Amino acid sequence: MSNNLNYKLDEEELRILETNHEEFKKESKKLYLVSLGCSKNLVDSEVMLGKLKDYTVVNEPKIADVIIINTCGFIGAAKEESLEVIFSMHGMRKKDSLLVVAGCLTQRYKEELQLELKEVDLFTGTGDYDKIDEIIKTKKSRFTPTTYLLNDENRVITGSSSHAFLKLSEGCNQNCSFCAIPNFKGKLHSRTLESVVKEVTNLVKKGFYDFSFISQDSSSYGRDLGKKDGLIELIKLVEKIEGIKSARILYLYPSTTSNKLIKTIIDSKLFHNYFDMPIQHISDKMLKLMKRGAGKQRVIEQLTMMRNSKDSFLRTGFIIGHPQESENEFNELLEFVKEFDFDRVSLFAYSDEEETLAYNMCEKVDENEITKRVELIEEVVKIQHRKSLNSEIGKTIQIVIEGESSEGEFFMGAKKLSWTPEIDGEILVNESDVKVLEVGKSYEVKVKELVGDKLLVTVTKTLF
Numbered sequence: 114m115s116n117n118l119n120y121k122l123d124e125e126e127l128r129i130l131e132t133n134h135e136e137f138k139k140e141s142k143k144l145y146l147v148s149l150g151c152s153k154n155l156v157d158s159e160v161m162l163g164k165l166k167d168y169t170v171v172n173e174p175k176i177a178d179v180i181i182i183n184t185c186g187f188i189g190a191a192k193e194e195s196l197e198v199i200f201s202m203h204g205m206r207k208k209d210s211l212l213v214v215a216g217c218l219t220q221r222y223k224e225e226l227q228l229e230l231k232e233v234d235l236f237t238g239t240g241d242y243d244k245i246d247e248i249i250k251t252k253k254s255r256f257t258p259t260t261y262l263l264n265d266e267n268r269v270i271t272g273s274s275s276h277a278f279l280k281l282s283e284g285c286n287q288n289c290s291f292c293a294i295p296n297f298k299g300k301l302h303s304r305t306l307e308s309v310v311k312e313v314t315n316l317v318k319k320g321f322y323d324f325s326f327i328s329q330d331s332s333s334y335g336r337d338l339g340k341k342d343g344l345i346e347l348i349k350l351v352e353k354i355e356g357i358k359s360a361r362i363l364y365l366y367p368s369t370t371s372n373k374l375i376k377t378i379i380d381s382k383l384f385h386n387y388f389d390m391p392i393q394h395i396s397d398k399m400l401k402l403m404k405r406g407a408g409k410q411r412v413i414e415q416l417t418m419m420r421n422s423k424d425s426f427l428r429t430g431f432i433i434g435h436p437q438e439s440e441n442e443f444n445e446l447l448e449f450v451k452e453f454d455f456d457r458v459s460l461f462a463y464s465d466e467e468e469t470l471a472y473n474m475c476e477k478v479d480e481n482e483i484t485k486r487v488e489l490i491e492e493v494v495k496i497q498h499r500k501s502l503n504s505e506i507g508k509t510i511q512i513v514i515e516g517e518s519s520e521g522e523f524f525m526g527a528k529k530l531s532w533t534p535e536i537d538g539e540i541l542v543n544e545s546d547v548k549v550l551e552v553g554k555s556y557e558v559k560v561k562e563l564v565g566d567k568l569l570v571t572v573t574k575t576l577f
């Protein structure tokens with residue numbers, strides 16, 4: 114094989130490679146991985162895949178030699194789902210396979226789960242993702258006390274050939290009343306600017322051009338490194354990276370999101386005016402009780418600044434039914450969501466989590482009442498989402514083709530370039546002026562109509 118970069122394999126060499134690959138696939142051990150929870154967990158799962166390159170990743174647990182479940186453990190519903198997946202994987206696994214459980218659920222309940230879950234062979238938490246190969250080889254469970262934070266690992270990006278999640282930090286210094294995450298993920302621990310920039314630069318070399326920067330609290334990025342405006346510094350550095358075409362930041366925190374940061378995002382030619390800031394509530398009494406660090410007036414000032422920016426996209430999240438939330442506070446929130454145009458809203462029913470401040474609060478809201486309130490606000494949120502999607506009709510926008518759509522082979526599935534994959538919705542492509550549409554490529558399209566909760570578009574030209 115010569116070493117010039119654009120060498121083309123001839124048929125015989127291709128055949129040998131494919132045979133070798135088939136041989137490798139036949140001989141190599143088979144791995145099935147389930148990544149539950151948030152995009153931060155997904156990044157850790159990708160680190161594990163990077164460490165297990167000798168395995169062939171399969172999409173059938175029944176044939177896997179090793180099954181890994183990267184669990185989520187932050188609220189009741191997520192914990193239930195993690196346990197359900199553990200039991201269902203155990204039910205499907207083949208004889209002599211290894212069942213490995215990792216992540217937040219095991220980190221949070223390591224003693225109990227190791228005692229109770231006899232179905233599981235190996236346990237690890239959130240401290241050893243980069244040691245998963247050793248854990249499997251030695252068949253020893255492991256719980257390193259510090260939370261793992263990737264630095265230079267060669268992870269396997271999943272789900273896209275153009276987009277990657279970039280983790281900025283682990284842990285959190287906030288003290289939200291309802292949240293157990295700081296208990297098992299620890300204090301804020303940021304990557305260095307160099308480490309983040311290096312990873313983005315290396316991923317751009319591999320063809321990725323669209324990035325979502327994530328953490329528990331992104332607007333506090335770098336504060337543990339003595340940087341008050343760490344995220345602003347990072348934005349400035351990332352903007353200089355050649356080949357990066359699209360970027361957004363998720364998980365801004367109200368009390369650490371300055372007007373200067375919002376303005377930096379608005380002025381950026383690279384970062385979309387995409388603002389993801391979970392505010393959790395809007396009543397001053399509840400925001401204080403939840404220890405969110407910013408009141409109603411400040412939050413509305415931030416949201417208005419964000420909304421007034423060009424092509425702005427606002428995503429937020431609310432917790433419904435926190436202790437001491439009276440009908441008045443709930444109605445205040447409901448009216449606010451009716452009036453303020455959010456593009457996407459995530460709703461969480463309050464989950465009573467031990468070792469949180471809210472757990473010891475009095476005047477807990479009755480479960481049925483919480484369900485009733487969630488249903489009420491869900492109706493309003495559905496109208497908001499539709500309004501946001503309808504506002505795209507007739508526009509010319511940029512999309513990225515992601516593959517076959519969830520509606521089947523008659524449509525290609527895509528996302529708006531500024532959207533985060535998976536969570537902001539799917540766009541259906543059924544007509545194109547461009548002959549061949551390629552997965553991972555970006556195109557300009559005309560938005561024709563809204564079908565259910567999906568936009569239908571016609572491709573007009575190739576962008577990149």
Ligand code: SF4
Nearest residue numbers: 285287289292294329
């Ligand atoms: S910002 Fe609040 S909700 Fe988010 S991880 Fe930190 S403590 Fe939990």
